[in-house]
Amino acid sequence: MNSTTETQNNKIAFFSTQSYDKTFFKRYIPDFNIDITFLESQLNSKTVNLIKDETIVCVFVNDIVNAAVIELLAKKNIKIIALRCAGFNNVDLEAAKxxxxxxxxxxxxxxxxxxxxxxAMILTLDRKTHKAYNRVREQNFSLNGLLGFDLYGKTVGIIGTGNIGKVFAKIVKGFGCKILAFDVIIDSELENEGVVYTALDTIFKQADIISLHCPLNTNTKHLINKETLALMKDSVMIINTSRGALINTSDVIEALKTIKVGYLGIDVYEQEEKLFFKDHSGDIIQDDEIQRLMSFPNVLVTAHQAFFTNEALTQIALTTLGNIESLLLKDSIDNKLALLA
Known part of the structure; x- marks a missing residue:
């Protein structure tokens, strides 16, 4: 950052800090002349008072940035809310404006x-490698209960073909699957590669595997519910690496009990802010729905780790700090998709 911003307040209150956040952001802080106060607490109406003289807050997916919190941030003289993630359903943009x-x-x-x-979740659920790993470690070399199926020739439905959905479609294509897709914007490149864009109902009715890659908004909340589940094939596989509230948890639990859903892989969960990114190994978890989900042998839960690679964390740190620098320097960001309000 050049000297024109050195008279500004470049201090950031960094909420929901994890050890890896410190590792990656500290690596690049010197390049941006920014001072960060790392806070383990989630941002909410009770923790706003942790902000001292900072004028920037950096938040993650489970921080609460609703209208009430934004009013408090304004009183604290906060000028920038920097999300270190792609999703922004937890931020009231109108209140920010x-x-x-x-x-x-x-x-x-x-x-x-x-x-x-x-x-990885599809292959794990299909071939039961997680179970095989534990079984062999106990010197049990039986194959009983490990029967899988060929991905080749199966129909995969992709809901949302933005950056992530597009890459996922290309991965799936390599397995020889038929690909159906739904998005409000049709990607002509994917169409040219054989992806068939169709209606949501068609995906629900025809897909053997459904993978969710769409944002969470009023149109997509509880996209997977009792009515849409009823349209699906028996023993369908559902994968969600996007946002937890795309799935109505109680409805999918009922579908698991009747084997309407034969496999469920979730890296996100509607009530995850109370659980994920923390060690609860010594606690009695009060969330009955997550406990019920984890009791099913055909359910795989990971704790919002899909983004968790060296490359992704490097890019998150660099982009977040770059966004802040741009806003401090010129009150705008060249990448218009990065500026929300």
């Missing part, structure tokens, strides 16, 4: 990281 607070995000870091994790 009303209070003249800029909001930026990381629109694309490593789509390969999330897309590859989605495929």
């Amino acid at each position: 009303k209070n003249n607070i800029k909001v930026c995000r990381v629109p694309a870091y490593s789509p390969h990281a999330v897309a590859e994790h989605a495929m």
Whole structure:
């Protein structure tokens, strides 16, 4: 950062800090002349008071940045809300505009990281490698209960073909699957590669595997529910590496009990802010739904780790700090997808 910004307040209150955040952001802080106060607490109405003289907050997916919190941030003289993630459903953008607070995000870091994790979940659920690993370690070499299926020739439905969905489609294509897709914007490159864009109902009815790669908004909340589940093939596989609230958890639990859903892989969960990114190994978890999900032998839960690669974390740190620098220097960001308000 050049000297023209050195008279400005370049201090960031960094909420929901994990050890890896410190590792990657500290690596690049010297290049941006920015001072960061790392806070382990989630941002919410009760933790706003942790902000001292900072004028920037950096937040993650489970921080609460609703209208009430933004009003408090404005009183604290916060000028920038910097999301170190792509999703922004936890931020009230209208309230930010009303209070003249800029909001930026990381629109694309490593789509390969999330897309590859989605495929890893499919292969794990299909071939039961997680069970085989534990079984062999106990000197049990039986194959009973490990029967899988060929991915080749199966129909995969992809809901959302943005950066991540597009990479996922190309990965799936390599397995020889038929690919159906739904998005409000049709990607002509994917069409040319054989991806068939169709209606959501068609995907629900025809897909053997459904992978969610769409944002969470009023149109997509609980996209997977009792009605849409009823349209699906028996023993369908559902993968969600996007946002937890795309799935109505209680409805999918009922579908698992009847084997309507034969496999479920989730890296996100609707109530994850109370659980994920923390060690609860010594706690009694009060969330009955996550406990019920984890009781199913055909459910795989990972704790929002799809983004968790060296390449992705490097890009997240560089883009987040670059966004802040741009806003401090010229009150704008060249990448328009990064500036939300």
